[in-house]
Amino acid sequence: MxxxxxxxxxxxxxxxxxxxxxxxxxxxxxxxxxxxxxxxxxxxxxxxxxxxxxxxxxxxxxxxxxxxxxxxxxxxxxxxxxxxxxxxxxxxxxxxxxxxxxxxxxxxxxxxxxxxxxxxxxxxxxxxxxxxxxxxxxxxxxxxxxxxxxxxxxxxxxxxxxxxxxxxxxxxxxxxxxxxxxxxxxxxxxxxxxxxxxxxxxxxxxxxxxxxxxxxxxxxxxxxxRPATRYVAEFLGAANILEGGLRPDGAVDCAAGCTLRLATPAGCEAGAPVALALRPERIRIVAAPPAENGITARLRDLAFRGDGWMAVVALPGGGDWRVALPADAAPPAPGAAVALAWDAESLVVLAA
Missing domain, CATH: 3.40.50.300 (P-loop containing nucleotide triphosphate hydrolases)
Structure with missing residues (x-):
C-alpha cells in the first residue's frame, strides 16, 4: 500500500x-x-x-x-x-x-x-x-x-x-x-x-x-x-431535490405531485421520508408524462446559455425545478404546460 x-x-x-x-x-x-x-x-x-x-x-x-x-x-x-x-x-x-x-x-x-x-x-x-x-x-x-x-x-x-x-x-x-x-x-x-x-x-x-x-x-x-448529501447535490451542479414518503412497494410519493420509481431500494422502511437528487440535464420533455417518473409542469422562465437552454418549471405541488435542454431544442414559450420524464437510474437517494 x-x-x-x-x-x-x-x-x-x-x-x-x-x-x-x-x-x-x-x-x-x-x-x-x-x-x-x-x-x-x-x-x-x-x-x-x-x-x-x-x-x-x-x-x-x-x-x-x-x-x-x-x-x-x-x-x-x-x-x-x-x-x-x-x-x-x-x-x-x-x-x-x-x-x-x-x-x-x-x-x-x-x-x-x-x-x-x-x-x-x-x-x-x-x-x-x-x-x-x-x-x-x-x-x-x-x-x-x-x-x-x-x-x-x-x-x-x-x-x-x-x-x-x-x-x-x-x-x-x-x-x-x-x-x-x-x-x-x-x-x-x-x-x-x-x-x-x-x-x-x-x-x-x-x-x-x-x-x-x-x-x-x-x-x-x-x-x-452520485452525490451523498443534499448539500453536495445542491452545491455541485445545483440538482433538483425531490422529497416524499416511501411506499410499501418501494416507490416514493413525491411532494411535487408525481410518483417516483427508484432503480435501487431506498434503504429505509415504508413510510419514512426520502430525499432524492435529480440533475436538470437528466430530465427531458415528452409528449405525455408516464405514470411513474414523470410530471406535467408549467414553464415559468427560460434562458439560453450558448450550449443549451435552462428552463425553470413550476410544479403542481408547489416549488420549481430546473430543466436543461439541448441548444437545438425548440422549447415552448413561458406559461406553456410541459410534460417531463426521467429514468429511474437518474434518481439518487440522499443520506441527509
Missing amino acids: VEPLLRLEGVTRRFGATVALDALDLDIAPGEFVALLGGSGSGKSTLLRIVAGFEAADAGRVLLQGRDIGALPPHARPVSMMFQSYALFPHLSVFDNVAYGLRRDGVARPEIARRVAEALAMVGLTGLEGRRPAQLSGGQRQRVALVRSLVKRPPLLLLDEPLGALDAGLRERTGFELRALQRATGAGFVMVTHDQGEALALADRVAVLDRGRLAQVGPPRQLYD
Missing part, C-alpha cells in the same frame, strides 16, 4: 465559538491533484493555511510523507504555496522572481540558471526573463507565480484560487496548462476553489467541505453522478 503524501488526522480549528474545521481526516496520494471545494465559511482556506503553516491546528496532526510537520514554521516545511494575488516581487525580473527561493536555499548559480530556464520553458515564458511583473499579462504573471512555486521541486504544492484573477477564456486555457504541468512535475497539488467547473475539470478527486467537515470526497464524475 502506497503511503499518503499528505495525511490529515482529526484536524480541528476554532475561532472563538466558531468551528472552522471539525476533526477533519483526509489522505492525499503522491502525485494526486485534489480540489477543496465549498462555500464561504466551509473551512477550505483554513485547511490550506494549516497545511502551509500559516495557521496552527487546535487539535489533530498534519503528516507529510509520514512526518508530523505541525510544529514546523512555514519556511521549514517542504511545501510551496501559490497565492491568488500571485505575490510576485514587483521590483524583480521574471528570472529573479523564480530564482528567489533557490537563492535563499543556497543553490549554486549554474544550477539556479539551469532550473529557472527549465521552469520557464515548461510554461512558455522563455525570452521574458528580464521583464518585470508590470510588463506581463495576467496569464503570464500567473505562470511566473506557478513556476516560482515549483522550481524548488516540492512534493506538495498548495494553490489558493490560482485562476481566480483571470478572465473566463484565459481561465479555461490556463487550467489545462496547470493540469499538464502537474502531470509533468509529478508533484501533489491541493487547490482551493469555489468554482465547481474548475474543480471537476482539473482534479483527480474533489473534497467538498461543509461547515468544517468533509461532506464527500471522490472522483469528480462520482460526486456529480
